[in-house]
Amino acid sequence: MDRSRLPFSRRAALLLSFFSLSACGSNQELPDSVKKRNGTVVVESCALDPWQTATLQSDSARAVLNEVILLCLYVRNGVAEPLAPADQSSVAQVTSALKQRGYRVRLGVTTGETPGTTPSALEGSLVDPAKRAALIASLAGFAPISDGIALAPPTLLPTSEASFRAFVNELAATLPDRRVGLFAPPSSMTPSDVASGDAIKLSALSSSLSRSYLMTLDLHCCDDVPGPTTASDWITRVVTFARSQTNTASLSFSLPLYGTYFGATKTQRQVSYAEAAGMAASRHIEILRREDTGSLYFSFSDAGGVSTVVFDDSHSLLRTLSEVDAGVPADVGVLYYGLGGEDPNLFAALKERMK
Numbered sequence: 001m002d003r004s005r006l007p008f009s010r011r012a013a014l015l016l017s018f019f020s021l022s023a024c025g026s027n028q029e030l031p032d033s034v035k036k037r038n039g040t041v042v043v044e045s046c047a048l049d050p051w052q053t054a055t056l057q058s059d060s061a062r063a064v065l066n067e068v069i070l071l072c073l074y075v076r077n078g079v080a081e082p083l084a085p086a087d088q089s090s091v092a093q094v095t096s097a098l099k100q101r102g103y104r105v106r107l108g109v110t111t112g113e114t115p116g117t118t119p120s121a122l123e124g125s126l127v128d129p130a131k132r133a134a135l136i137a138s139l140a141g142f143a144p145i146s147d148g149i150a151l152a153p154p155t156l157l158p159t160s161e162a163s164f165r166a167f168v169n170e171l172a173a174t175l176p177d178r179r180v181g182l183f184a185p186p187s188s189m190t191p192s193d194v195a196s197g198d199a200i201k202l203s204a205l206s207s208s209l210s211r212s213y214l215m216t217l218d219l220h221c222c223d224d225v226p227g228p229t230t231a232s233d234w235i236t237r238v239v240t241f242a243r244s245q246t247n248t249a250s251l252s253f254s255l256p257l258y259g260t261y262f263g264a265t266k267t268q269r270q271v272s273y274a275e276a277a278g279m280a281a282s283r284h285i286e287i288l289r290r291e292d293t294g295s296l297y298f299s300f301s302d303a304g305g306v307s308t309v310v311f312d313d314s315h316s317l318l319r320t321l322s323e324v325d326a327g328v329p330a331d332v333g334v335l336y337y338g339l340g341g342e343d344p345n346l347f348a349a350l351k352e353r354m355k
Contacts, residue, residue, distance in 0.1 A: 031322035038333030046072035046086035071108030079138035148179030156199035172208035206246030226262035232323035252333035259311020264304035272341035
């Protein structure tokens with residue numbers, strides 16, 4: 001799924017927030033409190049736009065978040081490097097500014113959509129000790145400017161399990177204090193019920209990881225029927241299973257800051273809160289709230305049929321957190337994915353209720 005965001009101003013987002021919240025009611029009261037958890041947010045860039053900068057400088061965000069992951073390192077030709085036009089110097093400036101604000105900062109590394117990074121091609125790089133060492137050396141070069149590396153691997157073949165395990169273990173041995181995090185598949189059973197789940201086994205990796213971020217996102221990414229991006233019962237099952245697999249690495253589950261546009265032609269793409277509310281406003285469509293998850297949604301006729309948009313606001317995310325609290329201990333953290341796509345009221349609402 002394309003996780004690109006549309007830029008928008010704070011004033012426009014606030015106006016759209018007013019529209020959507022006034023257009024959709026709910027019979028369920030917001031929880032008085034939710035558990036205070038270790039908070040992480042993902043920025044899909046090496047730089048911060050004005051909205052992201054203002055948000056991270058706010059007292060509300062600082063009260064909720066402890067850590068920022070800049071997902072901006074990409075594997076190309078066997079080494080990790082920042083996505084152009086960024087370079088190591090510019091990344092260092094961003095991480096330094098965030099640290100001054102009091103955040104821990106990890107640099108996320110992925111393969112993105114670059115040529116030659118299919119699962120089989122990546123397996124070829126990981127299985128070769130010399131190529132693996134070159135990739136690890138390039139990642140270690142970023143350790144001095146960050147508080148760790150967060151691995152966001154693509155879908156891997158089950159045959160990659162041994163080589164990926166060797167890569168993670170060797171990277172952890174290279175970095176001080178095991179500063180390796182992992183975006184882990186949201187498995188809830190064994191054999192795994194998700195793609196890549198059997199290639200990434202937390203039971204074999206936990207001693208080399210400082211934190212595993214369970215990617216409880218895109219729940220309906222492959223369904224014909226539009227649905228919410230996550231659900232509390234799914235998160236609880238995934239966390240329960242992960243805790244049974246590891247007793248060393250810290251865990252976090254994930255919540256979306258973006259919504260999903262389910263196109264009439266069975267295509268999907270990410271939408272920000274502001275874009276979703278703006279689409280409804282421009283078409284004079286009422287935004288409704290799902291009874292099961294509290295997510296917002298609306299549908300409209302498109303060129304190829306009926307399209308549906310499903311997204312979250314502070315109400316639905318607080319409801320999800322409250323329901324997760326019943327089955328997930330407070331020592332499990334939460335990762336908010338996609339800073340800049342959220343309801344403008346989110347972090348203030350979280351700050352008010354997190355205890």
